[in-house]
Amino acid sequence: MEENKVIIVDDHKMFRSGLRFLLSNIPNITVIGEASNGKEFLEMAENETIDIALMDINMPEMNGIDATRIAMEKYPDLKVIVLSMHGEEEYYDQMLDAGVKGFLLKNSDADELIAAIEAVIAGKSYFSQELLVDILDQKRLQKLRTDAVKLSTRELEVLKLICDGFSNAEIAEQLFISHRTVDRHRANLLSKTGCKNSTSLVMYAVKNKIVEIE
Numbered sequence: 001m002e003e004n005k006v007i008i009v010d011d012h013k014m015f016r017s018g019l020r021f022l023l024s025n026i027p028n029i030t031v032i033g034e035a036s037n038g039k040e041f042l043e044m045a046e047n048e049t050i051d052i053a054l055m056d057i058n059m060p061e062m063n064g065i066d067a068t069r070i071a072m073e074k075y076p077d078l079k080v081i082v083l084s085m086h087g088e089e090e091y092y093d094q095m096l097d098a099g100v101k102g103f104l105l106k107n108s109d110a111d112e113l114i115a116a117i118e119a120v121i122a123g124k125s126y127f128s129q130e131l132l133v134d135i136l137d138q139k140r141l142q143k144l145r146t147d148a149v150k151l152s153t154r155e156l157e158v159l160k161l162i163c164d165g166f167s168n169a170e171i172a173e174q175l176f177i178s179h180r181t182v183d184r185h186r187a188n189l190l191s192k193t194g195c196k197n198s199t200s201l202v203m204y205a206v207k208n209k210i211v212e213i214e
Contacts, residue, residue: 004121005032005049009041009064010056010083015106019054019083022110029117036060038067045071045078052079052117055100057091065094072099079120084128096200102126124165125199127206149192156210158185163202163211 006029008016016034023031032048035041037059044050053071057064068080081102082095092103101120104112105128112128119126151159154175161171168182175182186198195201205211 003028003030004051004117005030006052006054006117007031007033007035007041007044007048007050008054009035009038009059009067010054011036011059012056019113022113025110026114026117038062038064038070041067042070045075050075050078052081052120054083054104055080056083057095065091065098068095068100069098081116081120081126092203096203097196099197101199104128105130119165122165123167125202127202151189151192155185155189155192158182159189159201159205160211162186162189162198163205 006023008019008023008031010016010019013036016036020031020034023029032050033044035044039062041053041055042062053068055064055068064082071078072080076099079102080098080100081104082092082100083104083106084092085106095103102116102125104116104126108116108128108130116126116128157175158171161174166174168179168186172179172182189201190196193201193204195204202211
């Protein structure tokens with residue numbers, strides 16, 4: 001497995017130091033820098049090849065939402081994992097639209113941090129289970145649209161497999177259908193739900209109780 005270069009973006013130095021220590025014990029992960037706000041991060045990105053950015057949301061000078069949006073436009077292969085706190089749920093849709101691949105609460109343990117990094121490296125999305133429960137409990141996100149959107153049985157099967165992190169090719173194999181058919185179902189799901197990408201589809205499925213949180 002090749003080395004993955006990581007940058008930590010957070011305005012609290014003590015938090016950055018603790019996170020850097022945790023990352024130092026993960027194989028094939030190298031922390032190449034730290035930034036205290038989005039502006040510093042973008043400046044560093046001009047001179048460094050970054051694979052993964054661990055991104056805070058609320059920071060001085062430039063927040064994580066704007067920094068992620070600008071970075072993803074310039075570096076579409078960048079993987080961004082949000083470092084969130086309870087009470088920041090109102091920003092999640094904006095971060096999803098910006099291109100974020102994962103969400104972690106700042107109090108997540110080392111095992112969950114590793115799971116999130118491994119997921120985004122593999123091209124999948126990752127959501128902290130505690131965070132998802134928090135979203136549902138607080139009901140801060142948009143009203144459920146289950147009644148407004150009618151999904152076919154096959155579309156529901158595809159959606160659930162997307163939530164499990166399966167690629168289009170893997171979904172085709174699981175359901176014994178062609179890759180092109182999976183592409184069509186995915187396109188229909190995006191159109192019907194108003195989502196922009198697979199990450200948004202996962203959040204949609206959770207909000208509408210299409211998938212269960214264990």
